Amino acid sequence: MPSSRTPRSRLHHAEPATSPGPPAAAALPPGRSGALPLAGSVAGGAALALESVVNGRLGEHTGSVSAAAWSNTLSLCVAAAAALFLTGLRPAFAALSAALRSRALRPWHCLGGLAGGSMVLTQALTAAALGPAPYTLALVSGQTLCGVAVDHLGLGPGAPRRATRRRLAGGLLAVCAVAFPVLAAPDADHTVALAVLPFLAGCALSWQMAVNGRVDEAAGKHPYPAVLFSFATGTALMAAALVVLASLSELPAPRSGPLWHYTGGLLGCVVVLSAVLTVRRIGVLAAGLGMISGQVLGSLALGPLLGEPPAHQGTVAVGALLLIGAAVLAAPAGDRPRPGPFTPPVAEHPFDGRGK
Structure with a gap:
């Protein structure tokens, strides 16, 4: 009898240690800070600032809808070609399919590109008219205000990230950083009128x-x-917009332009990939504020190249410094998402550990 009790006792004590469950697997390893993903989101924001300039210039000589359609199509072609060089795609799509079947993930979660397509369209419509800095400020206003709500409601991965006093302070500081250069601009009324679309895109x-x-x-x-x-x-959204535009009026005939005007789709790949990789670590608000900092710093660097007056550059520089401080407040090193109600279905799928 003693020999039969020993194995049962060992099994009983070993079980909790070997069944942590999916939420524990989703936790971040101890000792890892958010500095690296925050830097990645800043780099993605700088790419977004350059993308807005590129797509805005392309929209001037091809038409805004045509420019947006070209940019999205190029991004899609690059993403499709990348499949030839990546591994683990079959398990990833199998996990995604299982999550959709179990309703852990809803079909509308897969429609984020509708927002991306609308943002590219606003780049082509308003970026050239507003200039890189005012366009960026309008975009990040909406991005900041919605980032707090999106994190608080738990629409992103993991558990909801409460709107703590530190996060609220970061969001309010970001709003102040955006308002300062806009109100200091000599043509503030004109800028605000044009900025509605990029605000909604943000x-x-x-x-x-x-x-x-x-x-x-x-x-x-x-x-x-x-x-x-x-x-x-x-x-798909831009193709539908092109069809509607062609049925209502004749599409503008494209004029020749520099080759770099057609590279917006490549920059779009950098922006989306950096956002996907950083949101999982630091949340929507912190990743968004890091991207905001990169956007403003990028527009600050692009301003002199595009002929913006030095006085306006000075106000944007102050806004950029405030935004970096806001990102630090919203993404402190010890603020890590805790496991929430959304459980990644990877560990439960039949393909897990087999890849087939």
Whole structure:
């Protein structure tokens, strides 16, 4: 009898240690800070600032809808070609399919590209007229305000991140950083009137970052499905817009332009990939504020190249410094997401550990 009790006792004590469950697997390793993903989101924001300039210039000589359609189509082609060089795609798509079947992930989570397509359209419509700095400020206003709500409601991956006093302070500081250069501009009324579309696009961008993060998590933290779906739905939206525009009026005949005007789609790939990879670590608000800092710093660097007056550059520089401080407040090193109600379905799927 003693020999039969010993194995039962060992099994009884070993079970909790070997069954942590999916929420524990989703936790971040101890000792890892958010500095690296925050830097990645800043780099993605700088790419977004350059993308807005590129797509704005392209829209001037091809038409805004045509420019947006080209940019999204190029991004989709790059994402599709990347599948030839990536591994782990089959398990990732199988995990995503299982999450959709179990309703842990809803179909609308896969439609983040609709927001991305609308943002590219606003770039082509307003970026050239507003200039890089005012366009960026309008975009990040909506991005910041919606980022707090998106995180608080838990629309992104993991558990909801409460709107703590520190996060609220970061969001309020970001709003002040955006308001300062806008109110200091000599043509503030004209800038505000044109800025409505990029403001709404910034709200959509926060939502896109959240739902793409959910798709990334459901796919076993493989970023490819989220990136591919993002560009596929954005391209479909722009194709539909082109059809509607062609039925209502004649499409503008494209004029020749420099080759770099056609590279917006490549920059779009960098932006979406950086957002998917950073949201999983630091949340929508912190990743959004890091991207905001990169956008403003990028527009600050692009301003002199595009002929913006030095006085305006000075106010944007102050705003950039305030935004970096806001990002630090919203993403402190010890603030890590805790496991929440959304459980990544990877560990429960039949393919897990087999890849077939």
